[in-house]
Amino acid sequence: MKGLNRLMNEIYKRCQPKEKHEINEANEEYNSLLEAISQAQREWHEARIMFNQVNEPELIDHAIYTVEAAEKKYTYLIKKAKEMGYQDIGNNLAGKENNTINFKGR
Numbered sequence: 001m002k003g004l005n006r007l008m009n010e011i012y013k014r015c016q017p018k019e020k021h022e023i024n025e026a027n028e029e030y031n032s033l034l035e036a037i038s039q040a041q042r043e044w045h046e047a048r049i050m051f052n053q054v055n056e057p058e059l060i061d062h063a064i065y066t067v068e069a070a071e072k073k074y075t076y077l078i079k080k081a082k083e084m085g086y087q088d089i090g091n092n093l094a095g096k097e098n099n100t101i102n103f104k105g106r
Helices: 002-015 020-053 057-083 089-093
Strands: none
Touching (some): 020 057
16 A cells, blocks of 8 residues: 555656746756857858858868868757757757747657
């Protein structure tokens, strides 16, 4: 009987709404991820601008590496966001000038 009571209490606890601190932690995680993705997107955009404006042959390799590194950072963060349940993040970021994202699927 004690085992059944313990099981019922555990089920009851899991069905309760999340505690405020858990919700706050999730919001902080969301905001941090949002900021990191927005920053990576800006860095990638700036790197592409730099690449398009390079005139000196000595800087072309640097510009290429900068663009590639920024792209990899951005795609890594998008992949992590999708793994965390933000499935439409790439679509939501495309073309947004104000860097606001409406996360879905979480």
